[in-house]
Amino acid sequence: MLEQSINIERIEDAVDIFGSFDQNIRILEQSFGIAVLNRDGQLKLSGDAERVMQAVRAVESLLSFAARGEPINEQNVRYLVELVKAGKEDQFSEMAKDVLCVTAKGKPIKAKTVGQKQYIDAILKKTITLGVGPAGTGKTYLAVAAAVSAFRAKEVNRIILTRPAVEAGERLGFLPGDLQSKVDPYLRPLYDALFEMLGADNYAKYLERGNIEVAPLAYMRGRTLDDSFIILDEAQNTSREQMKMFLTRLGFNSKIVITGDITQIDLPTDKVCGLKEAMRVLRDIDDIAICRLTDSDVVRHVIVQQIIKAYEEDESRRKPEKKTGNR
DSSP states (O other), rough: OOOEEOOOHHHHHHHHHHGGGGGGHHHHHHHOOOEEEEETEEEEESSSSSHHHHHHHHHHHHHHHHHOOOOOOHHHHHHHHHHHTOOOGGGHHHHHHHHOOTTTTTTTEESHHHHHHHHHHOOOOOEEEEEEEEEEEEEEHHHHHHHHHHHHSSEEEEEEEESSSTOSEEEHHHSSSSSHHHHHGGGGGHHHHHHHHOOOHHHHHHHHTTEEEEGGGGGGGTOOOOOOOEEEOOOGGGGHHHHHHTTTTTTTTTTEEEEOTSOOOOOOOSSSHHHHHHHHSTTTTTTTEEEEEEEOOOOOOOOHHHHHHHHHHHHHHHHHHHHHHHO
């Protein structure tokens, strides 16, 4: 049994660390199996010696985070707990140092997990980046933020957004309106991110000027895309042929970011997934990065992480059953 005290000099830091109704402290207590008391500007942590020292490192990391003015919420407290248990809490303070982009309302966009930081670094350094991972890991959002940042810095002249989901003619044909109207529902996540980064008025202005282009993947064929930041979203639904066609559109002074979730493939069973194939074929090319985000990088509601884990565990259990059934 060990009791350890931590002084908190600024009341503002204490408020940030404790959270609404002390929810952050409750998370630390439950995660490490310790007790935490707040007395006269001091946190007293008691319990198993090893667990207490882990909790102390977590609180010190949160204090450092709060001192820089970074917001503390349930998601990043739970993420910090994971890092501390893995002995990697020093990575926590590195995540939010660099601002990728600032939204139209002045909100800074930063990495919230180690995986996201590696993903952002890859986008900035490499010509082609493949971001693969489950829903909620920020694959598309961070790609759009990087595109807007490059556009504002005049590193590129255009932002091009595309998805494969609307490639098939029969899908487009049943929707009312012109091509843009047909494409819009499929590209809503990209639009939402662009609206947040640029504001609705700037978005409309750049779209009219041709600085922003939104088109189904089929319309990329035969083009060479120079001075552009190109994002291919939902790439798990590309075929091998579509992926090769898209990758070979790359022109001078351009970047490509490809995002997808290989656990949510909607292709017919006889079709090879273009994203999976690209990950295998391109893995040894120096200027191409393959970033694998995991459920630990999910930055939506904490229950999303639990849902993803539950499905992964169920899929692992079903695989032996499938193999047994095939014999």
